[in-house]
Structure formats: structure tokens, C-alpha cells
Amino acid sequence: MDGIIREKARGLTFGDSGIDRLAEARGDISALAADPAARCLLFWRGALLVDGEHPARLGLDHPLLALSDQPLILLGQAASGPVFAQDISGWRPPEGAEEPPRHPAFTETQALTDLRAVMFGLTPEDGELTATARALFSWHHTHGFCARCGAASEIVQAGWQRSCPACGGQHFPRTDPVVIMLITSGDRVLLGRSPAWPEGMYSLPAGFVEPGETIEAAARREIREETGVAVGPVRYLGCQPWPFPNSLMFGCEGEALSEEITLDPVELEDALWLSREDLVQVFAGDHPAIRRPRRGAIAEYLLRNWLADRVD
Template sequence: MKNAETVTFGGSALERRAELRGDALALADLAARPGAGMIPLWRGKPLVAGGEDALSIARLPHGHPVFDEARDPPIFLGVEDGEGVWARDISAWEPEDVDLASLGLFLDPTEQRHPDLGGDERFAELRAIMTRITPRDAELAATAKAVLGWHDSHRFCARCGHASEVAMAGWQRDCPACGTHHFPRTDPVVIMLVTSGDEVLLGRSPGWPEGMFSLLAGFIEPGEPIEAAVRREVFEESGVRVGAVSYLASQPWPFPASLMFGCHGHAETREITVDPTEIEQALWVSKDRLARIFNNEDPEIRPARKGAIAHFILWNWLEDQLD
């Protein structure tokens, strides 16, 4: 797919400067520059500023009072326009009147405003804003959310159980007891455009918004090639056999920390037998019907969420833009 890297979170050529992560003096010099910026995140939500038509990920000075309650050191994300960018978790802050029930929703619609911030700055769910920010902001926010989420869930050494410590500007955790080094994890996932002539196989998982269908997807298992994972997952979920498989595009997906491998699989069978422990429903959809779905003209099916690689791949299939 010629435009594969235009998918949301597809990258913006950020200078990640991994060679600086172990250089404390160089990082201190970057942090002391007037243009240095820090992105705060609260429970995985980045701080945003601006209105609907001019939304951006906010960068604050390192010494801003918002970071007074930060529990861990910042994560060095990289360099943009010669200035360093970091991210820092401030989940220890407890907003007033927070709707705890909304925090666990598939798409949290609530926004939180910190008393030390003014104007239009607020914390917003990344899923809700991902298509309204620049590719650079999307890459920064996705990276920050994924790495900070890893720190939150991997505070203890997997080898000996001792509390581990942040190292390498946030890109490593070291165990002081046994010396083991731990690194941020990314879970590989295949997501498949399975076609049979002019039809595509769609499915839905329990708990999704009513009427929402998407491409089938699943985690790649240890020792398994991408192509084999495509065939196995499609068969397990729908009973459909897939033959030839080709790669289309990839997307980092920080919910919490996956890398989606978009593939095109050609169906060898059409009979659907759904595994109810995997998905709720699957069906073949023609290109004509998919076009109506994308135009919100179908009474039964809603398209995959805009910004997700499923939406991206299906749209390009409709437009005959697959390589």
C-alpha cells in the first residue's frame, strides 16, 4: 500500500535519539533549554489544548506545578525541531467529581481539567482525539501512552519479584536485586482484510458499540510467522480457510501496547462457523454495501472506528488503492 504510513500513529519521522537515553548530561542540557517540553498524561490521557479545529498535544515546561505530584521520572521521547520532548505520568493527581465509571469505557468521553492549568487545556482520551491531531502529536502521544502504561504494569522484576527501577530515560527498568534489565513490550497483532471476490469478511466482538463491525484480528503466538497467524486466527474465529496472504500496512496501537500488522488474506472457503468465545458475529459484506456503511446509510452495520487500521484498510480497498 503506497500510502501505508499515513495510517494514524503511522509515524512522523520523530528523531527518537536513542543514543541519548543513557547520556544524563546531554539530556540535562536538552531539558534546560527554553524550548524543552513535557507532555503530562493522566491515566493514559494526554493533555490537549485548542478547539475542535485546532487540537494539539500540550507541552509544558519541566518545572510546571502539574508535575509536583508525579511519582516517576519523565520519559524521553525524542527531539523535534532541535528541542527535547518528554512525557510524564501524573496519575497520582485526583480530580474532583471524576466519573470513575467512564474511565473503564471503550471510549471515555470525559475530560479532566487540572487546577494549575488554565484556558482550554484538558486531559482527553486518545481514542477520541487521534484523528484530530497532527501525525507528530499522534506519534508522541502513542509512544508516551504505551511506555508509561508499561511502567505502570511492570514495576516488579519478572525474574525475582523485587521492585525494579526506571533507567535509560524511561526506556528500561533495572532490577537492583538480580541485575536483570527489562524493556518496554510491544504485542504483535495481525488484522486481516479477508476477501472472496467482491466481498470482505467482517466481524464484531462482544462489548463493542451496537452495530460496529471490523476486520478480524488476533495476537501472533510465539514461534509463529505473520502469514500463519492470519490463517489460524481467521479459521479459529470464523471457520473460513485462508490461502495466499500479503502484507499491507502496520500501525502502533497504544491500547495498551500493540503493533498491528495489516494483511490481505484470500479466502479459500466461504462457510462461516463462529467461535462464540472469540467473536459474536461474522458475515460477508459486498463492496457496494461497504460503501453504504461508510456513508452511514446502512441500518444494521456501523464502520470500524476512524483512525483504526481496520478503517484505513477497508477504505483503501473500497478505493482500489491496495498495492
């Protein structure tokens, strides 16, 4: 069974679909762009253009692409042909336009949407393509100037590099490593919620890996800092790209050595130990205080498989 079949079977979005990223072609994409089968994904301020329930794949001559003055980003070779992405965040809808806005060139079935709203229904190929595009656009949005000299940098290598014309600095897309932890104590699991989250939303604790730190050490440190709970040995389970904005989530499990919770109020509004019985209610949508976790996300996968006693 290949990697993406395993990923889809376990319910994760944004896994490895086997896309050829065509790194060797990034220096000159003219032949790929001239391919009649070439298509383009479209983003506007982080939102994805969908057609019905699927990402819209536009021809490279579509008028919407002319709304951007930035070069196309090459995502790779899909089953149907080369796929690019374009960001039209510079387009300003008319004042008072609906949210999300609609451009006159949209068809009746096309609309802008949050990628998280459609992520579980994506095919493996669409999941990898959309995650890659969104993460790259986010990086370009926040890295428009050279970190060495401060001059404006330019997009090169089909979107996979920024070059500084002033000092010659070369900058490459970054991915932030994040640990997300399934911490258990007997038949209970540790959950927390951020102050900014919607009402009823709880998830597994997570945090960034610091420089010079292993994944396992980061998991223990983050749990201790956010909840005061001590954790013993930590085991890596799997990972998921998470393009909100540029993370790679490392799923881990560990056994708690203590249960008393001392919150860091800056990081968490609440944390609690949830029993298996209560988690059954959560997944059934019947819990009075906690909503079901987002399908397709690694937190949901870890919790669902722990509930079924098949975390591996």
C-alpha cells in the same frame, strides 16, 4: 516521497514522522531537560492532556508535572526541541469530580481525553509522540516488578528500561505483534465484532502473533479459529503502531477458500460477509446496522482502499 508523507496520504495515524528518539542521550537527560525549548506531554490513567484539538505541550516547570514522583520519559527531538512525557496517574481527583476530571491548573482550553478521540486530527509528529508515550506508560504500569525475582524494579534510561536493584535484571519495553486481516471472497469482505464493542461497531478480524509463528501463518490461524473460514495465501500490506495498549498491527490481505462462518463466541459476538455495496453505505454513515470505522486506524485504511480497488 518520504515515509510519513505516504502514511498521512493514506490516512494512517501513529506512523513514522522522522522523530530522532535520541537513544544515545537516555543515560543523562539533564542537558535536554535544561533546554528552554523542551516540552512535555501529560497523561493521566491513559488519557492525554490536550489544548483545544492538539496535545498540550507543557514547559518542564509547569506545576502539573509535580503531581508525579516518577522520572520524565524522553520521547525524542521534535522540530521545536526535546519532548518528554509525564504520567500523573497518581493524582486523585476530589470525590465526585466530573469525568474526565479537571485539575485547577488546567486552562479553559485544556482537558483530558481518550487519545482515540483525537487521533485522526493529529499531525504526524504528534501522532508518533503520543503513541510512544502512551505505550511506554502502559508498559511501566504493568511491569513494576522484576520478572526474574519479583522485587520492585526502577525506571532508568529516561523511561526506556527498568532495572532490578535486587538481582540486576534488566527489562525493556515490549510491543505485541498483532495481525489484522482483510479477507475477501469475490466482492465481499469478512467483518466481525467483539462482545465488548459499542453497538454497531464492526472491524476486520485481528489477533496476536504467537511465538514461533510467521505473520502469514498467524493471519490464517486467527481467521480459522475465530470464524472457521479457511484462507489461502496471505500478503503483508503495512503496519501501524497501536498504543492500546502496546501493539504493532500488521495489516494483511488474503482470499477466502471457504465462506461458511462458525463463530468462536469467546472472541466474537458476530461475523459476516459484507458486500462492496453495503460497505459504501457504511462509509457514508447510512448503513442501518454498522457504524463507520474509526478514521486513522489501519482497519479503516484497508477497508477504504479495498473499496476503491487500490489495496497495495
